[in-house]
Amino acid sequence: MTTQRRFSWHEVGAVVFDVDGTLYRQAMLRAIMIRNLAANYAFRPSRWNELRILSAFRAQRELHAGQTLLQLATNQYRWTSDATGLSVELVRAVVRRWILQEPLRYLRRCTSPGVSALIATLAAKGIKTAVLSDYPAEEKLTALGLSFDYVASATDSVIDSLKPHPHGLEVIANRIKVPVAACLMLGDRRDRDGECAIRAGAMYLLLGTTGRDRSSHFSNFHALQSEVNHSL
Numbered sequence: 001m002t003t004q005r006r007f008s009w010h011e012v013g014a015v016v017f018d019v020d021g022t023l024y025r026q027a028m029l030r031a032i033m034i035r036n037l038a039a040n041y042a043f044r045p046s047r048w049n050e051l052r053i054l055s056a057f058r059a060q061r062e063l064h065a066g067q068t069l070l071q072l073a074t075n076q077y078r079w080t081s082d083a084t085g086l087s088v089e090l091v092r093a094v095v096r097r098w099i100l101q102e103p104l105r106y107l108r109r110c111t112s113p114g115v116s117a118l119i120a121t122l123a124a125k126g127i128k129t130a131v132l133s134d135y136p137a138e139e140k141l142t143a144l145g146l147s148f149d150y151v152a153s154a155t156d157s158v159i160d161s162l163k164p165h166p167h168g169l170e171v172i173a174n175r176i177k178v179p180v181a182a183c184l185m186l187g188d189r190r191d192r193d194g195e196c197a198i199r200a201g202a203m204y205l206l207l208g209t210t211g212r213d214r215s216s217h218f219s220n221f222h223a224l225q226s227e228v229n230h231s232l
Contacts, residue, residue, distance in 0.1 A: 006215065007203045009231035013178040015122055016169060017148070018187035019133040019140055022207055024110040026188075032106050037098065049086060053094045056083040061134065061162060065192065068161035072154055100136060107143040112207070114221030116146060121225050125232050128176050132168045132185070134192070150176050163192040166200035173202075186224075190216075 020026055037054075041047060060079040064070060077095070081088045122129055130150040131137050137153045152172050154162050161167045173180035185204040187193020194216065197204035205224070206217050218224045 007184070009228055011182060012127055012184045012203070013182035014128040014130060014149075014173070014176055015184045015186060016130045016132050016172055016202075018163075018185070018189075018193045019131060019137050020135060021188035022112065022186060022193075023115055023131075023140075023144060023146065024107055024112055026110075028110045029103055029106055032110075033098070033103060036102065049084070050090070050094045052084050053080060053086060053091050054098055056080045057091070057095050057099065059083070065134075065162045066165050068165045068167050070160055070162070072160055072162070073157070076155075100139070104139055104143040107140060108145060111144055111146075112221055114225060118221045118225040118228070119146060119148070121228055125228060127228075128178060130172045130176055132163070132172055132196075134162050164195035164199060166196055169196055169200040169202055173200075186218075 017023055037051070041051060057076065057080045060083060061076060064072075064079070070076075077088050077091045080086075080091045080095075084091070119129055128150075129148045130152065131141065131148050132152050133140075134154045136155055137151050141147065141151065150172055152159050152168050152175075154160070154168065158171055159168045169183065169185065170180055173183050180200050180202050183197075183200075183202040185193050185197040185202055186207065187196075187204065188207045190206060194204045194206055196202075204216065207221075208217055208219070218227075
């Protein structure tokens, strides 16, 4: 397994955040959404097919991870339609409700502790901040009450790729005028966020303490903020 070189905070010109599972606690949100799905569909057996859409949608995105030039904004619905035999229109409506819209109501309470303080500290230290998400990010960031210097999502026409393809990270570096080698990716998945950084030639850290390469993990955002303050 390829690992990154060790880095100093003096080398970091920009921090690029993943969203899902990084800026908010994904397990907490999933528990809420499972309860809501159960309440909505338990007594509607004629609509249980719609639950297949949510599973197939995520599965299709995993299948196409690392690819680029996907026409993702439209094809992600067609892939799911083909996989389930349900209409593109129904797929789009179900995904919009349960993946893109309904979770927004609960995001603020699921915010990762310390993340807003870290963002403020990075700004005070002159380090730019950005977001690279495999899902549309703008509405989520508004719900979380967080702002960044630049926001990029996989479905943006200029990105049109899913991590771990490095194109999104390369676009961000170009737009914020920071060399990609001076970008630090913060995420929660080694196979997506970490691998994206490695392919782009950037640095990365993963939220959590699991994995053999402990030097590439941080336990929480409070600890990371303290590290930045003591290093710069």
